[in-house]
Amino acid sequence: MDELLEILQDMHPEVDFDASDTLVDDKVLDSFDIVTLISEIYDTFGVAVPAEEIVPANFNSATALYALIQRLEDE
């Protein structure tokens, strides 16, 4: 989780990622950010986020994103 937060913080230093759960809905993360995130996650966690998992629900908060990563690691 810390690693993930670090990645996010690096992209948007001004955002409090612990508190927000509307990252996509409020357009904090745009499509460029999401693509960057996916490659970072692949780099760091070794999991590839498939296209069908790229939905707002999975990217709206750091927790949701972390849960997604864990689920993908499990499969």
Place this chain on the structure above:
Amino acid sequence: MLFTSYAFVGFLALVLLAYYLVPGRFQWPLLLLASYAFYFAASPYYLLFILVTTASAWAVCVKMEDLTGAQKAYLADHKDLDREEKKAYREKIKKRKRAYLIAALALNLGILAVTKYTNFVLRSVSSLVGGAFQPVDLIVPMGISFYTFQTVGYVIDVYRGKQQAQRSFFKLALFVGFFPQLVQGPISRYGQLSETLYAPHKFQEKTFSFGLMRILWGYFKKVVLADRILTGVTALVQGGQYAGAYVFVAMLFYAFELYCDFTGGIDITIGIGEAMGIRMAENFDLPYFSKNIKEYWNRWHITMGTWFTDYIFYPLSASRPMLRLSKWSRAHLGQKMGKRVPVYLCSLAVWLATGIWHGAAWNFVAWGLANYVVIMVSQELEPLYERFHARTHLRGKAPYEVFQVVRTVLLMSMIRMFDCYRDVPLTIAMVGSMFTRFDAAIFTDGSLLAIGLDGADYLVLAVGLAVVLGVSLYKRKRGSVREALYAKPAGVYYGAMALLLVCTVVFGAYGVGYDASQFIYNQF
């Protein structure tokens, strides 16, 4: 049948009337019938194309869903399988589903490619090898880009398990062929449109009149403003003899024309839906108030933008080769640069596709590339902007925001000149002349009255622009204009609607232009 033909207005009136006369359960079949009649009237061949698309999507999606069902049942029956065996079974099913998906995509995108792009490819090839170009006579079905994308989106959603398959062929046929959106979108998602498309709708004064109001507003923008200024735009960009300051005028006129034409058309489309209680996705969100190009593209032709993001940009950037490339580039180009590689590559692909989707010509490819370059440059300059904003405290200040908006509109309008002029070199020459040969005299010496627009035209356009701007500002600050009018006494609300109708009928630029010169006594 164009939106602005008498035939369409009559057709629409009949459909709306019939829609509320038939019992609720016959409403969606009626719409299917109407849509196919609409298509048939344009050309019986078109119907054939849309049937092939519908049938392939229907069959493939039902098949894919059956496979998913079979997989669940199998796994439930075979709880004793170990993890590896389960995974292998899932993979097997997934492969079969993917085969169906690929077949459906290949067929439908193939039809789109062949009908729309054959001549483009042939022309390009023949100009490369220096041969003579012989265009092939092909049918390009009306709205094929729109309904193909809509259908492909649906098939992918079902494949991804995001969407249940529509098992009724006829219901799916309505989704694919729903007539208002065949002309210029929006590109609906099945999940969103199906919520209201098939349900029975009782007549409600508010929804119906809101729909009607929006239809009228659309016609007003299209017929009174867009079609009127089109005369000027056409005169200015044809042939290419109007250079310098004229290009600037053409640029602004075209920006206005396109906005009124496109948002007007979408207002008519969405208004038709609203009048029947059907909700379609919004396609515009005050795009000319955007402060930068990226924001502009999030607010202009939204359903196309999100389609490209969801079905091209994401899958491409999440694909294994892309991820591997990104890993490699990070290792070799450094963290900072390497991170950008996937974004840059995938964006390039998306913008090339967007360009070519708009039209089968190199102009559109150049237009897509220009958008791409501007977005990427502003992305790169982002830190610089940040520092600038931090130091000057300009961010959020009204005059600065106005500046940003004007800058964005001008930049977008300039890029758009690619689809005005005959070819790319001419566009570059003309846009260049705007900077080198700008002669402001044309604004005062009456030259602008010699491009097919007279004083009366400019008056209508000026008043129209003021009205459109006023409505947009109200929408931005306070929200729905219709809601505000609806809260007033019924006479005011319906009076406004009547005024819109009368203005459109009288001031619209349609029909055989009454040209007094035609009536000059002609010795008969």
Place this chain on the structure above:
Amino acid sequence: MKKRRWLAVLLTAVCTVGVLYLAQRLLTPKYQKGIVEGSMVAEYYDETVEHDVVFIGDCEVYENFSPITLWEDYGISSYIRGSAQQLTWQSYYLLEDTLRYETPDVVVFNVLALKYDEPQSEAYNRMTIDGMRWSRSKVEDILASMTDEEHFIEYVFPLLRYHDRWSELNKTDVQHWFSKDPVTHAGYYMRVDVQPELGFPDPMPLADYTLGEKAMGYLQRMADLCREKGVALILIKAPTEYPHWYDEWDEQVAAFAEENGVPYINYIPLQDDIGLDMATDTYDGGLHLNNQGAEKMAAYFGAYLKENYDLPDRRGEPEYDAVWQEKIDAYEAMKRQQYDELAQYGELVSFGANAIEE
């Protein structure tokens, strides 16, 4: 939905229709000055007495025959249902239309229009058709006449056609918003000015001299309709020589006339008999006759009518006398005005091209 809201909807709808109607009346051209040909067809409906002779056709009837002379010399009550570039099918439907109101003894059709077999001009279509009252004849006329750019609904709601005129409205549009003044004398368009005929270019040879099927078909329908209604049809070619009337056309019309047992008279070779002097009897270099010429033509033609048809002399019938006296007064008044203008300005200023409003 509350009753009061429905009432508001209803009221708004009624007001909107009212406003659109007023706009339509205002924006439709009035054809009162300069170009008056668009008023001709409608003026017929104001007639109160019956006509024993009705002319149908293009400018070669409404500028070349004076019904006033026919009345003064022979007591013939006549009317010209003419309009600019009236095409053969338009003449046929105007005949149908006329027969709904009266059955004249004689119908005269000028054959020049037979040279056209297709819709020609949107502007002339409107001038001929807009003035007709609604009937099946009008509907069929529109369908037969429309050019590619036209739509039927624009005839039903002329506002859709003329809405663009809002920026060029003039005084006449406002003055004649709800009423129109007569511009013809029993359908006759008067011009007293003189512009001598100086000869015409040699006629171009044509690739095909066959008169069109559509035009000839409607001529046949005209003949059949007249026969059915007991009306005598006379085919004429007016004495003016331009546009050129080819011998080949003349032969075809003569053959048609013989087949159908109707007279056909080509007046071009009869100019001397009529007493026409194309140096003084035309106002536009020989294309059309002026008032002097039209009176000569009417006198000559009236004698033919009297000799060959049993037409009543209506003079002395009080109803006819009153109506025609009024027409004579208007005719003489206009004549005087035109001569006065000629004397004062050397040309007409309130009539013809000079009177077209900006």
